[in-house]
Amino acid sequence: xxxPKPAATLRSSTGxxxxxxxxxxxxxxxxxxxxxxxxAYLMFRLGHPEWADAAEHTNTWIGxxxxxxxxxxxxxxxxxxxxxxxxxxxxxxxxxxxTIGGALTFVMVKSVEWGIEITAGxxxxxxxxxxxxxxxxxxHALHVIAGAIIMGIIAVDAYxxxxxxxxxxxxxxxxxxxxxxxxxxxxLYIAK
Amino acid sequence: MAxxxxxxxxxxxxxxHTNYKKIYFTLLGLLVVSxxxxxxxILVITLITAFGxxxxxxxxxxxxxxxxxxxKRLAKWILATSLLLMALMFAGISADVMNHxxxxxxxxxxxxxxxxxxxxxxAEGEVEEVEFVAVARTVEADFNLICATCxxxxxxGDGAAGVALDTPPADFTDPVFWETRDxxxxxxxxxxxAAAVGGSSLMVGWSASFSAERIQEFAxxxxxxxxxx
Amino acid sequence: xxxxxxATEHVDHHAGEHHGPQGFLKYIWSTDHKMIAMQYLFTGxxxxxxxxxxxxxxxxxxxxxxxxxxxxxxxxxxxxxALVTNHGSIMIFWVAMPVLIAAFGNFLIPLxxxxxxxxxxxxxxxxxxxxxxxxxxxxxxxxxxGGGFGGAWTAYPPLSAVGDYNQTAIASSxxxxxxxxxxxxxxxxxxxxxxxLMNARAPGMxxxxxxxxxxxxxxxxxxxxxxVGPLIAGAAMxxxxxxVGTGFxxxxxxxxxxxxxxxxxxxxxxxxxxxxxxAIGITIDIVATFSRKKVFGYKLMLYTTVATGVLSFFVxxxxxxxxxxxxxxxxxxxxxxxxxxVPIAELLFVIIATLYGGSxxxxxxxxxxxxxxxxxxxxxxxxxxxxxxxxxxxxxDTYFVLAHFHYTFFPIAIIGTFAAFxxxxxxxxxxxxxxxxxxxxxxxxxxxxxxxxxxxFVLGIGGQHRRIYNYEHFPDLSSAGQYQxxxxxxxxxxxxxxxxxVFFYNCIMSWWKGKAAGKNPWEANTLEWTTESPPPHGNWPxxxxxxxxxxxxxxxxDREEDYWPQNEPD
Numbered sequence: 001x002x003x004p005k006p007a008a009t010l011r012s013s014t015g016x017x018x019x020x021x022x023x024x025x026x027x028x029x030x031x032x033x034x035x036x037x038x039x040a041y042l043m044f045r046l047g048h049p050e051w052a053d054a055a056e057h058t059n060t061w062i063g064x065x066x067x068x069x070x071x072x073x074x075x076x077x078x079x080x081x082x083x084x085x086x087x088x089x090x091x092x093x094x095x096x097x098x099t100i101g102g103a104l105t106f107v108m109v110k111s112v113e114w115g116i117e118i119t120a121g122x123x124x125x126x127x128x129x130x131x132x133x134x135x136x137x138x139x140h141a142l143h144v145i146a147g148a149i150i151m152g153i154i155a156v157d158a159y160x161x162x163x164x165x166x167x168x169x170x171x172x173x174x175x176x177x178x179x180x181x182x183x184x185x186x187x188l189y190i191a192k
Numbered sequence: 193m194a195x196x197x198x199x200x201x202x203x204x205x206x207x208x209h210t211n212y213k214k215i216y217f218t219l220l221g222l223l224v225v226s227x228x229x230x231x232x233x234i235l236v237i238t239l240i241t242a243f244g245x246x247x248x249x250x251x252x253x254x255x256x257x258x259x260x261x262x263x264k265r266l267a268k269w270i271l272a273t274s275l276l277l278m279a280l281m282f283a284g285i286s287a288d289v290m291n292h293x294x295x296x297x298x299x300x301x302x303x304x305x306x307x308x309x310x311x312x313x314x315a316e317g318e319v320e321e322v323e324f325v326a327v328a329r330t331v332e333a334d335f336n337l338i339c340a341t342c343x344x345x346x347x348x349g350d351g352a353a354g355v356a357l358d359t360p361p362a363d364f365t366d367p368v369f370w371e372t373r374d375x376x377x378x379x380x381x382x383x384x385x386a387a388a389v390g391g392s393s394l395m396v397g398w399s400a401s402f403s404a405e406r407i408q409e410f411a412x413x414x415x416x417x418x419x420x421x
Numbered sequence: 422x423x424x425x426x427x428a429t430e431h432v433d434h435h436a437g438e439h440h441g442p443q444g445f446l447k448y449i450w451s452t453d454h455k456m457i458a459m460q461y462l463f464t465g466x467x468x469x470x471x472x473x474x475x476x477x478x479x480x481x482x483x484x485x486x487x488x489x490x491x492x493x494x495x496x497x498x499x500x501x502x503a504l505v506t507n508h509g510s511i512m513i514f515w516v517a518m519p520v521l522i523a524a525f526g527n528f529l530i531p532l533x534x535x536x537x538x539x540x541x542x543x544x545x546x547x548x549x550x551x552x553x554x555x556x557x558x559x560x561x562x563x564x565x566x567g568g569g570f571g572g573a574w575t576a577y578p579p580l581s582a583v584g585d586y587n588q589t590a591i592a593s594s595x596x597x598x599x600x601x602x603x604x605x606x607x608x609x610x611x612x613x614x615x616x617x618l619m620n621a622r623a624p625g626m627x628x629x630x631x632x633x634x635x636x637x638x639x640x641x642x643x644x645x646x647x648x649v650g651p652l653i654a655g656a657a658m659x660x661x662x663x664x665v666g667t668g669f670x671x672x673x674x675x676x677x678x679x680x681x682x683x684x685x686x687x688x689x690x691x692x693x694x695x696x697x698x699x700a701i702g703i704t705i706d707i708v709a710t711f712s713r714k715k716v717f718g719y720k721l722m723l724y725t726t727v728a729t730g731v732l733s734f735f736v737x738x739x740x741x742x743x744x745x746x747x748x749x750x751x752x753x754x755x756x757x758x759x760x761x762x763v764p765i766a767e768l769l770f771v772i773i774a775t776l777y778g779g780s781x782x783x784x785x786x787x788x789x790x791x792x793x794x795x796x797x798x799x800x801x802x803x804x805x806x807x808x809x810x811x812x813x814x815x816x817x818d819t820y821f822v823l824a825h826f827h828y829t830f831f832p833i834a835i836i837g838t839f840a841a842f843x844x845x846x847x848x849x850x851x852x853x854x855x856x857x858x859x860x861x862x863x864x865x866x867x868x869x870x871x872x873x874x875x876x877x878f879v880l881g882i883g884g885q886h887r888r889i890y891n892y893e894h895f896p897d898l899s900s901a902g903q904y905q906x907x908x909x910x911x912x913x914x915x916x917x918x919x920x921x922x923v924f925f926y927n928c929i930m931s932w933w934k935g936k937a938a939g940k941n942p943w944e945a946n947t948l949e950w951t952t953e954s955p956p957p958h959g960n961w962p963x964x965x966x967x968x969x970x971x972x973x974x975x976x977x978x979d980r981e982e983d984y985w986p987q988n989e990p991d
Contacts, residue, residue, distance in 0.1 A: 003452075003542075003543060006536070006537045006538035006539075006540070006542060006959075007536070007537050007965060008531060008536035008537055008538055008539065008540050008617060008620075008621035009540045009541070009621070011536070011620055011621045011622070012620050013619065013620050013621070013622045013626075014619050014620055016620070018540045018616055018620045018621070021616050021619060021620060022540070022541065022612050022613075022616045025611075025612045025615055025616065025646065026612055028646065028647065029608055029611075029612075029646045029647070029649075029650060030650075031650070032646075032647055032648070032649070032650025032651060033650035033651075033653050033654055034650075034654075035650060035651070036650045036651025036652070036653070036654035036655065036684060036687075037651075037654035037657070037658075039651070040651075040654065040655070040658070040680060040684070043680075044675070044677075048675060124661070124665060124667055125665060125666050125667055125668070127674070127675065128668065128669075128674065128675040128676065131658075131661070131667040131668065131669060135657060135658060135661060135667075139654075139657065
């Protein structure tokens with residue numbers, strides 16, 4: 001039984017549909033969370049040039065591959081949105097599933113990468129650089145997983161032609177997760 | 193490359209697919225450049241390719257995939273505010289955290305960490321004992337900055353913080369003090385803290401902040417207060 | 422697809438179909454904003470009792486050191502630390518915020534803007550559930566091995582990071598997790614409130630027709646959302662330091678404890694405005710109703726509040742003047758701190774100007790509103806001394822600071838709550854509270870309150886430092902006169918706590934046997950008074966209202982009635 005929405009949800013005094021407005025506010029709060037963490041990292045990194053020695057050991061190729069994966073998943077997410085706008089729920093669901101596939105690939109690659117690094121002795125307590133590395137990438141990965149789960153729920157609804165406007169919303173969130181990685185990649189993998 | 197992306201139900205398939213695809217391939221191209229940049233081994237170029245490109249890529253995603261460019265101004269203000277706050281936060285905090293000395297303070301532990309460098313768990317052969325490189329400050333400067341707060345610049349135990357304690361620090365110029373102290377004990381207390389010899393835990397150990405060499409220099413400095421017989 | 426400003430006023434598709442959960446489930450599974458408001462209200466008030474009990478225990482210890490406190494026993498140093506830490510944390514995070522923002526925000530915002538519910542009712546329910554878990558987690562932390570977390574509500578590392586130092590290793594992580602969960606609950610709630618206010622207004626309700634209390638709660642939510650991020654990051658780092666052994670805040674490992682201070686106060690300062698703004702909103706709405714007058718400067722208040730909010734992000738390091746920050750930064754923060762007193766004073770002046778020339782009705786809610794102004798003013802001016810970085814060298818960490826923030830927080834969290842509660846009780850429960858009992862409770866709270874904290878100002882100026890469990894260890898702070906002051910404060914607290922029984926009695930008797938309130942017992946203008954008391958599910962089952970004028974059209978010259986509800990057509 002679908003939850004009956006209050007009339008309030010369908011109003012729009014600002015001209016932006018309520019769901020989308022909420023997502024922009026959500027993103028603002030996420031910007032300050034990641035901004036706080038990455039700002040702190042940046043302060044330490046700039047004050048500790050010796051961290052470059054630790055940063056040497058991140059694998060730029062794996063990082064680049066994961067960047068490729070996330071960029072592609074953003075592409076499929078926006079294609080899903082395009083389909084949803086046409087009212088084509090089944091195609092939208094298909095593209096969302098591809099996006100989720102990208103998310104899973106990302107997480108799997110990261111697990112392998114971390115496995116290699118941890119067995120090599122680069123653990124979260126090894127030194128300041130690695131502490132930030134795992135915390136920042138870990139927080140990001142949690143957002144990837146949470147996003148994938150919600151995306152799955154929306155995909156199921158979309159396949160049945162329901163709540164198609166949510167495809168755009170999860171897409172916006174997904175692109176944000178991609179943008180965070182776009183900054184994490186040079187910070188953790190290239191600045192050596 | 194301004195595309196007018198329609199928001200209503202009837203899609204213009206040909207035009208739109210091309211646009212998103214174009215953005216996507218631009219993003220991939222930028223990724224390649226940012227990975228290739230460091231191979232030139234010129235720092236400025238690496239920074240530009242790494243972070244400059246990140247900004248460009250993020251902008252492409254935000255404007256085109258998130259459709260911020262077509263969105264009402266309110267959303268742009270919301271995001272801009274959050275970014276500005278991050279700049280403010282960085283500006284306010286970095287003066288204390290990023291720098292390791294100011295006009296009246298110095299972060300010895302951080303300076304020592306920079307000197308020490310990162311110990312690689314995979315160093316070939318024996319992992320050598322990490323040697324501190326002496327920080328280029330005189331012993332006297334360090335004593336006056338760090339120790340004199342309690343011990344006083346003359347070693348009398350009359351520093352501003354010292355006189356406030358229930359049991360002030362000992363007077364280093366008092367011969368009675370020296371009846372029960374020698375170099376080994378002084379070294380022990382400075383390195384490991386007075387609690388290690390049954391004294392007050394308010395005198396902490398300094399082995400993490402100073403090299404063994406500098407600690408020896410401190411001990412020599414303290415011994416110099418000892419009155420001539 | 423969601424569309425633009427179309428108000429679907431035909432609420433009849435709800436009628437007979439969806440009434441929400443029935444029976445017992447209604448109290449724990451409802452998505453109705455009014456029920457969720459009640460949940461937050463009662464949880465917050467329960468936590469207030471616990472926080473008040475903690476204050477009772479530690480004040481008894483301070484006034485009569487070594488005493489076996491009735492209802493607790495002897496207070497050990499570790500227990501003292503846990504009591505003051507959790508008293509502060511509970512009062513800010515589990516009383517002030519849930520009651521002022523979540524409870525009254527939830528109850529009032531949809532009603533005052535003419536909506537049938539919040540825009541995301543299920544997320545609303547989820548945010549309460551997360552909040553409840555955070556409260557339970559915090560309470561559980563008091564009973565684990567080692568006792569409750571004792572590192573102060575500010576949780577500075579290394580004390581908070583190293584179990585060996587704080588001796589409360591398990592509780593310190595539970596406390597941190599509870600705070601983090603509370604943040605998540607309020608982030609979710611905040612998104613709901615902001616989006617509802619921005620988007621779900623009644624047709625005809627322009628931005629300047631929104632009652633100020635709604636604006637205040639939403640601006641507070643925005644301040645919260647934008648400031649809490651860095652602290653969430655910092656809390657994650659502290660949690661890792663505590664549990665896994667990272668060194669984010671450990672100088673020996675390359676970290677920096679001052680970083681935590683900055684991250685904490687970057688949030689901590691806007692946080693005080695997060696709780697202040699709703700209290701001011703409550704006060705101004707009550708003052709307008711009981712003066713039968715328009716607000717002296719609606720737009721002035723609105724823009725001043727926005728300015729205060731912006732400026733509140735620029736003052737945080739005044740909490741760190743003597744922590745070892747760069748003194749040049751201290752100068753900057755001193756200037757901004759002294760500056761922020763201007764817009765806040767202006768807000769109070771607008772409230773006072775609204776009173777001037779009004780036809781004052783001294784009902785209980787109005788007494789609380791007036792007391793808010795008077796007591797908060799005292800708190801505010803004492804803040805000026807602390808904002809001067811030179812003076813703060815002496816005052817920092819003394820009871821002067823403590824008395825200052827109690828003279829601000831108490832009006833916010835306690836006076837503001839009682840003002841709102843006595844004002845909206847008739848709407849929430851359909852009965853009138855007994856006004857005489859209300860006045861007895863009022864005086865029995867306000868007078869003792871001053872006798873608690875004025876002695877603490879005096880003690881603070883005399884050099885008494887905070888967070889010390891027994892002043893007998895400090896000869897300079899154990900004179901007979903100083904002990905007398907401590908005892909006056911403690912006895913005043915006992916009197917004040919006793920008078921709260923009058924409040925509880927009044928609540929229960931009024932709810933059970935009070936006079937029926939009707940729709941609009943206070944003859945107020947705003948939309949919540951145009952529907953039944955209490956409002957039914959959907960708020961206006963016969964059709965959501967349209968709005969034709971502003972919220973404070975009192976004593977309009979062309980009207981016979983001295984009020985003009987927003988939904989009455991011209």
